[in-house]
Amino acid sequence: MCGVFGAFSKNGQSVLEDVYLGLYALQHRGQESSGMAWIAKNSAGCELRVTKGMGLVHLALDQKELSSSHSNCAIGHTRYSTAGGSFLSNAQPITANYSRGSVAIAHNGNITNATGIRRYLENRGAIFQSTSDTETILHLMAHQSHKPPLDALISALKTLKGAYSLAVIINNRLVAARDPWGFRPLVLGRRGETTYIASESCALDIVGATLVRDIKPGEVVVIDEDGEKSLLIPKETERKFTCAFEYVYFARPDSFLDGKSVYDVRKKLGQKLAQSAPCPEADMVTGMPDSGTISAMGYAEESGLRYEKAIVRNRYVGRTFIEPTQRVRELGVRIKLNPIGEIMKDKKIVIVDDSIVRGTTVQRVIAMVRESGAKEVHIRIASPPVKFPCYYGIDTPTSEELAAARMNIEELCKEIGADSLSYISVSEMLDAIGLPHHNVCTACFSGDYLNGGKDDELDL
Ligand code: SF4
Missing domain, CATH: 3.40.50.2020 (Rossmann fold)
Known part of the structure; x- marks a missing residue:
């Protein structure tokens, strides 16, 4: 189980503090490591920055670094390991720069065919930096570098089995994606010109955002300066599932999942x-x-x-x-x-x-x-x-x-x-x-x- 959070501000306001606060509210979903990635704009263009550390959000993340930085597009992650050990190398977001730009991924879930994908890619020359199942998504994207990165991401997601709720940065866009079965929760929120994605609605409350809706199973939401665009992962699935254990144990009682109050x-x-x-x-x-x-x-x-x-x-x-x-x-x-x-x-x-x-x-x-x-x-x-x-x-x-x-x-x-x-x-x-x-x-x-x-x- 993990927590993911992301924010994009259309009017250029920095969202770094919001992402930090959002992760704070999602601490119950993972306490082993925390991390944030964001797009920093400078005279040379856009640069992907990342900070990660072991332990709780306030111990793992350098608040001084965050308060002296500015970004209108950022994601974050609180981790507890379900695939890959509890090491800094497996902390998220996982980032990469490749021929099509910069990508950062924060993942909640477990990709059940990750071992097979990894074997397939390693046989074709890929070298993995971590033992996390999430890294397979980056390699699948790089494997299709002839496609625009958003298309490569959707194509990569089509290959995956199991559970994933993702907060992704692709260049200067924020992307939310939920697996076609909808195992793990993921919601969309808004405050003024800023759009948020979060594992649970309690993390929207802390930044003063309103819950807009759940991201649908199989949906990819792209958020950038032009607004929001909803796309679908082209995968046939018979049924959509939400995890019963989220209601029983894992989610915070002040969250709403798939329209249902966890408290109730x-x-x-x-x-x-x-x-x-x-x-x-x-x-x-x-x-x-x-x-x-x-x-x-x-x-x-x-x-x-x-x-x-x-x-x-x-x-x-x-x-x-x-x-x-x-x-x-x-x-x-x-x-x-x-x-x-x-x-x-x-x-x-x-x-x-x-x-x-x-x-x-x-x-x-x-x-x-x-x-x-x-x-x-x-x-x-x-x-x-x-x-x-x-x-x-x-x-x-x-x-x-x-x-x-x-x-x-x-x-x-x-x-x-x-x-x-x-x-x-x-x-x-x-x-x-x-x-x-x-x-x-x-x-x-x-x-x-x-x-x-x-x-x-x-x-x-
Ligand atoms: S209900 Fe149980 S098996 Fe199904 S996703 Fe939740 S924890 Fe996993």
């Missing part, structure tokens, strides 16, 4: 959970901070149980799901969450969480809650069991590491040390999201890989 969906997930998995003997409901809290409020509202914010999260620790190693993950849980013993003592507690991936976090939290004196701990999960890996840009682990793939619900309940454990069903989750069911990807819950799953096949 999470609340409904909690309400449906209370209907299908009630716990009338409980004294209170609490949520696993932060992504379980809204569903916990929905659960409490629907069940009539008292809601308490009984587990406190240290805000200065990253989300454990994003951190790369098991050891860091385990340490993260211990320093990240702290139950308030006074509230929990001698109580029967329902804890609502968004999902169980490896099971490490919930297991440790249950142990901590019991140590705090809770009498019973009932776990309610506001999504179905995650049993299958994601190949479309979310770093779910392999099936062997997924707790619900290794155990049935009773075994898992015992393993994590809960008094009871319940999930909602796939159809309940789809009802809460409220989009047509056949337009939502549920592959990591159902195993129904709508776009063929992992696929190294080459189709050039």
